Amino acid sequence: MLDATNAQNLADVLRDVPFLNRYITDNKLVGYAGVLDMQYLAVYKNGFPLLMDQNVAYDVRSIPLWDVDSIAIYLSELNNWGKNKGGVSLHLYSKGYIQKPSQFSASISPSSMGDINTYLHADFSNAKHSVSVGTNRSFEAQMPADSRYTPWGVSQRYDANLRYKYYILPSVTLDLNIDNSWLSRVIKSDIIPRTTRVKDIEERFRRHHIFGSLTTAVSKNHNLILNGQYHQIYSFQQSMDKDLSSQKQEFGKVSAHLDELGYRQGWMQLYLDGKFEQYGYQAGLDISATADRVFPTINAIRSSYSDYGVFGLFYYQYKDIGRLQAGAKMLTNSLTGTYFLPQAKLSLTSDDVIKVSLAYNRSVAYPSFSQVFYGIGLTLAEQNNLLLQPVLLNYVHSELQISKNAFEMQTGLMFNQQNNIISVKGNAFVNSGKSSGTYTYFNVKYTIKESYIKPCLVLHGINPYRDSLNRVFFYPEFNLHANWYWTKLNTSLLMASRFIGKYTSSNVTGNTNEILETGDFTMLDLAVRRSFFKDRLLTSLGVNNVLNTQFINQNTYRFVQFDRELVNQNRVIEERGRYFFTKLTFTIN
Numbered sequence: 001m002l003d004a005t006n007a008q009n010l011a012d013v014l015r016d017v018p019f020l021n022r023y024i025t026d027n028k029l030v031g032y033a034g035v036l037d038m039q040y041l042a043v044y045k046n047g048f049p050l051l052m053d054q055n056v057a058y059d060v061r062s063i064p065l066w067d068v069d070s071i072a073i074y075l076s077e078l079n080n081w082g083k084n085k086g087g088v089s090l091h092l093y094s095k096g097y098i099q100k101p102s103q104f105s106a107s108i109s110p111s112s113m114g115d116i117n118t119y120l121h122a123d124f125s126n127a128k129h130s131v132s133v134g135t136n137r138s139f140e141a142q143m144p145a146d147s148r149y150t151p152w153g154v155s156q157r158y159d160a161n162l163r164y165k166y167y168i169l170p171s172v173t174l175d176l177n178i179d180n181s182w183l184s185r186v187i188k189s190d191i192i193p194r195t196t197r198v199k200d201i202e203e204r205f206r207r208h209h210i211f212g213s214l215t216t217a218v219s220k221n222h223n224l225i226l227n228g229q230y231h232q233i234y235s236f237q238q239s240m241d242k243d244l245s246s247q248k249q250e251f252g253k254v255s256a257h258l259d260e261l262g263y264r265q266g267w268m269q270l271y272l273d274g275k276f277e278q279y280g281y282q283a284g285l286d287i288s289a290t291a292d293r294v295f296p297t298i299n300a301i302r303s304s305y306s307d308y309g310v311f312g313l314f315y316y317q318y319k320d321i322g323r324l325q326a327g328a329k330m331l332t333n334s335l336t337g338t339y340f341l342p343q344a345k346l347s348l349t350s351d352d353v354i355k356v357s358l359a360y361n362r363s364v365a366y367p368s369f370s371q372v373f374y375g376i377g378l379t380l381a382e383q384n385n386l387l388l389q390p391v392l393l394n395y396v397h398s399e400l401q402i403s404k405n406a407f408e409m410q411t412g413l414m415f416n417q418q419n420n421i422i423s424v425k426g427n428a429f430v431n432s433g434k435s436s437g438t439y440t441y442f443n444v445k446y447t448i449k450e451s452y453i454k455p456c457l458v459l460h461g462i463n464p465y466r467d468s469l470n471r472v473f474f475y476p477e478f479n480l481h482a483n484w485y486w487t488k489l490n491t492s493l494l495m496a497s498r499f500i501g502k503y504t505s506s507n508v509t510g511n512t513n514e515i516l517e518t519g520d521f522t523m524l525d526l527a528v529r530r531s532f533f534k535d536r537l538l539t540s541l542g543v544n545n546v547l548n549t550q551f552i553n554q555n556t557y558r559f560v561q562f563d564r565e566l567v568n569q570n571r572v573i574e575e576r577g578r579y580f581f582t583k584l585t586f587t588i589n
Contacts, residue, residue, distance in 0.1 A: 001481055002065065003540050004494035004527040006109065006581045008117050008138050009157075010043070010060035010092075015523065015575065016496050017073060018456045018479045019088050019439065021503070022060075023518060023552065024573040027153050027187050029061060032503070033088045034460040035416055035437025040365040040393060042081065042089040046177060048211040048229055050092075052265040052288060053083060053366045059235075062183045062205050064159050066107075066119045066136040069095040075414060075439075076359035076397035080271070080282060080311045082329040082341045085363035087395035087416050087439070097130035097165055098123045104588045111544075111581035114141035119159075132163040142188070143576040148198065152576055153187035171217035179209040186240075196245040201254060205235040221276055227269040227286075234262035234293070258374065262294040271311075282313040282327075292369060301384050303373040306334040323347045331364065335372070335386050339364055355401040364390040367422055371429045389431045392419040410443040421465055435506070436463045450485040464506035464515060475501035475520075491530040494542070498523050514567060519553035521574050540583040548578040 001007075005016045014022040014031050022031040022038075031038030038060065043050045050063060065071075074089045103123040110116045121134035136159040143152030159181050166174040183205040189198050211229030218224050237259045242249035253259045271284020291304035313327035326344040333339070345359035367388050399412030415438050420431040438461035445454040458477040463470065477500050484493045503518045527542025551571040557564040 001494065001496050002068070002071070003529050003583070004481075004496045004542060005525045006111070006527070006540075006542060006544055006583065007065055008109075008115075008140070009065060010063040013065065013071060013090075014060065016479075016498065016525065017071070017090075018441070018443070018458055018477065019073060019075075020090070021477075021500055024152055025554070025570075027151065027185075029059070030572075031060060032505070033086075034439055035418065035435055035462045035464070036086045036088060036393075037505075039368070040084055040086045040391065040418070042077075042084040042086075043092070044089065045092040045179075046094055046211075047091075048177070048227070049081065049083075050209070051233075052229075052231060052267055052290060059183075059205060061155070062157070062181055062207055064136060064138065064157065064181060065092070066117070066138070066159065067094055067121070067132075067134055067161050068092045075399070075412070076345065076357075076361060076395065078313065078325050078327065078343050078345055078359070078361065080269075080284070080286075080313060080327070080329060082309060082311070082331050082339075082363055084365050084393075085343075085361055086365070086393040086418070087361065087397060087414050094132070094163060097132060097163075098125050100125060100589060102589075105585060107583065107585040109540075109581060109583040111579050113576060113579040115139060115579075115581070128167050130163075130165040133161070135160045141576075142186075143573065147190050148188055149190050150186075150188040152573055153185045153201075153203075155183060155185040157181060157183040169216075173215045174212065175215075176212035177210070179207070181205075181207045183207075191244070197241065197243050200240040200242065201237060202240055203235065203237050206233065208232045218272075221274055223273045225269075225271055225273055225284075227267075229265075229267050231265040232263070232293070236260040258370070260294050261369075262292070263290065263369065264293050265290045278318070279314070279316045281315070283311070285310045292373065295373070298373050299384060301373065301386065303369065305372075308332045320352070321349060323349075333366075333390070336389055339390070339392075353402060353404055355399075355403075357397075357399045357401075359395075359397045359399075361393075361395055363393045365393055366390045367429070371422055385429050388422065388429055389420045391421060393417075394419075406447045408445040408447075410441070412439075412441060414439040423465070433465050435465050437461055450487070451483055453480075453482045455480045460503075462504055464504060465513065473504035473515075475503050477501065489530070490532075491528065494527045494529060496525045514556055514558050515564070517555045517557065518572065519555075521549050521552045522547055523549055523575070536587050536589070538583075538585040538587075541581075543578065543580050545575045545578045549574050550577050 007013050011022060011029055014020045019033045022029055033041055070093045072091045076087055077089050105121045108118045117138045119134055119136035124131045138157045140155045142150040142154035145151055162178040164176045168174060185203040187201040189200055191198055209231045214226045216224050237254045239252050239254050240249055267288035269286035271282050274281050286309045288307045295303055309329050309331045311329035315325040317323050324346055328342040331339045331341060341362045343361040347357040349355045372385050372388050395414055395416045397414040402409045417436040419434045421433045421435060422429050423432045440459040443456040445452055456479040461472055461474050463472045479498045482495045499522045501520045505516045524546040525544050526546060527540055529540045531538045552574050554570045554572045556568040558567050
């Protein structure tokens with residue numbers, strides 16, 4: 001579906017995959033998965049979290065997809081991270097290493113919007129070493145409004161990535177990944193009344209991510225694995241005061257408050273992995289540290305924290321009938337204390353046709369740095385909230401799977417609960433509430449040779465930040481993905497479509513409880529893909545947003561006894577509009 005949607009970054013993916021969605025408001029992206037917002041979702045690349053806690057400057061538009069081969073959504077995944085596992089996790093996977101001396105590929109993808117995306121990629125491999133290196137440039141045109149103001153600013157991103165695998169010994173392997181991204185975005189403003197001057201905003205974002213693992217066999221059934229990563233992000237905003245008549249311009253700060261942000265995160269994990277005929281286990285420990293590199297101290301308070309964790313995971317396989325997985329992590333945060341995070345999953349199978357599973361998981365999601373250290377005002381000492389508790393995420397998930405020949409079906413129900421929700425009280429952030437939600441889904445896939453059709457229906461139930469009446473809001477989601485492949489023509493017709501109902505979230509201001517209702521919309525993407533010269537040349541032609549869905553309504557309501565009162569009407573952006581694209585990828589073996 002990446003070809004059908006022409007997705008260039010993670011924000012594009014959220015528009016087209018089940019359970020997830022996003023919209024743009026005031027040039028800021030809001031992502032969510034039912035009751036969960038983007039801050040509480042686990043996002044991984046090649047098995048490593050893209051951001052350690054996803055609580056610092058999380059901008060999914062800065063995460064590129066040019067070197068990503070596949071994407072998967074996991075429900076009730078069990079692993080040893082212990083953070084942001086609210087039941088839904090998103091995994092990005094790069095292509096596997098080639099089994100040949102060398103391979104070179106280049107791609108270009110322009111669109112009628114004025115976008116242009118290009119990349120160069122090279123792969124090398126021999127008996128000892130495998131290397132994959134690439135560079136990418138992505139340009140995304142602005143979305144103009146009726147005036148000069150751009151509600152969707154023009155952006156440009158450069159990437160340089162490296163993957164390296166070294167087979168040191170038959171039983172010892174080093175796997176290293178280095179990702180780098182540089183993103184800039186310009187937001188134009190209206191002309192200042194009775195002048196020829198404007199004040200545009202430029203945003204710059206840098207991200208450097210090094211992660212890898214060293215694996216060694218210590219016995220026939222045991223591997224010792226050392227994982228580690230270092231992640232650094234930096235962003236700043238500046239104003240561009242420009243006189244349109246003279247073309248003179250000056251640069252300055254946007255405001256006196258947090259125009260510059262930067263964080264660094266480090267993490268290391270050591271564990272023993274044992275696999276036997278009927279059972280297996282993982283046991284180990286990890287440590288991580290997160291620090292503010294721009295404001296190392298705030299009001300004489302050091303702006304950093306550390307985590308220490310001990311974990312164990314166990315599974316037992318009883319013939320081909322059942323599988324039991326269980327484990328727990330004891331996680332200690334240097335600011336707020338220790339948390340016990342259990343997880344378990346029971347799966348029963350009948351003749352590999354019917355599978356029933358039941359899972360439970362508990363995890364934590366940390367507050368943002370702005371809520372812990374900056375408070376409402378950076379210069380006020382009383383604004384620090386060092387003891388602000390993490391949000392506790394709990395879920396229970398039951399699922400039925402049926403697989404027979406070309407037919408696959410999944411249906412299930414997942415209940416999610418969030419405790420210690422953070423809200424504003426006076427001039428401080430406090431843990432003051434909870435919310436819950438459900439995901440009821442029905443997913444079918446029917447395959448005929450290399451073609452398939454895959455409808456997916458999800459009914460989200462949301463009980464937002466608890467109000468006195470404890471309301472529950474429902475909104476439906478319907479996705480339809482299809483791929484029709486003609487063997488003789490070596491051509492595929494791809495379709496990705498979805499319908500989203502009205503999404504409701506809470507908006508607590510002071511002692512007033514309001515709800516935010518974001519209007520429904522329908523999205524449709526189509527593409528034709530064909531390969532030539534024994535798959536050396538891949539071409540794609542498509543149209544995004546066929547129905548030209550751009551703006552959707554967003555209304556704010558305040559509860560009045562047993563009714564609600566409209567407080568504000570607004571419009572947010574779902575997509576820039578209909579546009580055509582083409583993509584050419586050439587590979588030399």
